[in-house]
Amino acid sequence: MDSILHGTPDSLRIKQVEEQFSALRSSVICAFNQLLDLKDLNTGVHSTRLAEWGMRVGQELGLEEPELQNLEVAALLHDIGKVGIPDSILKKPGRLDEDEYALMKKHPEYGWAVLRMLPGFERAALHILHHHENFDGKGYPAGLKEQEIPLVSRIVSVTDAFDAMAIRRLILASGTQFDPVVVQCFLSFAQAEMATVFAAAGTSVSSAL
Numbered sequence: 001m002d003s004i005l006h007g008t009p010d011s012l013r014i015k016q017v018e019e020q021f022s023a024l025r026s027s028v029i030c031a032f033n034q035l036l037d038l039k040d041l042n043t044g045v046h047s048t049r050l051a052e053w054g055m056r057v058g059q060e061l062g063l064e065e066p067e068l069q070n071l072e073v074a075a076l077l078h079d080i081g082k083v084g085i086p087d088s089i090l091k092k093p094g095r096l097d098e099d100e101y102a103l104m105k106k107h108p109e110y111g112w113a114v115l116r117m118l119p120g121f122e123r124a125a126l127h128i129l130h131h132h133e134n135f136d137g138k139g140y141p142a143g144l145k146e147q148e149i150p151l152v153s154r155i156v157s158v159t160d161a162f163d164a165m166a167i168r169r170l171i172l173a174s175g176t177q178f179d180p181v182v183v184q185c186f187l188s189f190a191q192a193e194m195a196t197v198f199a200a201a202g203t204s205v206s207s208a209l
């Protein structure tokens with residue numbers, strides 16, 4: 001009663017803080033995405049789609065707030081650490097050599113190192129750190145397996161791989177199931193978006209072609 005008579009009700013104040021935090025979260029995502037654009041990483045559409053799919057999977061698997069919000073952040077910014085990878089590696093047209101691949105594999109740690117410093121982004125940073133772990137324990141950086149890997153990281157990993165796998169499937173079936181001219185045409189503009197996905201896997205669209 002006091003708070004209603006002499007100031008803002010607690011519930012309203014909490015709502016205001018939540019709204020402020022939500023706006024801050026959006027601004028940070030937006031700023032980091034612009035950083036990826038400056039690095040010419042063009043992950044916009046890929047990341048947005050990843051976030052939408054990831055949220056649907058997360059809801060289906062019973063994730064609740066605030067973990068769903070962490071999932072959205074992790075999906076949108078999973079490759080932010082690539083800002084720390086040299087262009088000579090990120091944009092290399094052919095297959096990466098061993099040393100280059102070792103450096104490329106640092107991007108989850110780089111992303112974690114930056115995002116964990118932002119209050120409210122600690123969990124999402126952890127999910128980003130583990131987005132290249134494999135269910136069988138053969139991924140990186142920590143070699144976690146099965147339930148040791150955070151569920152959000154497992155979700156981001158699946159949706160992230162989907163685009164790359166779809167492209168590989170098209171290439172494999174070009175000339176048999178699919179018209180090679182149509183495949184080539186489609187890939188010519190899908191290529192820009194897919195380049196980052198292939199790069200993360202240590203290969204590239206052009207070498208796959």
Ligand SMILES: [Fe+2]
Pocket residue numbers: 078079107131132200
């Ligand atoms: Fe990645």
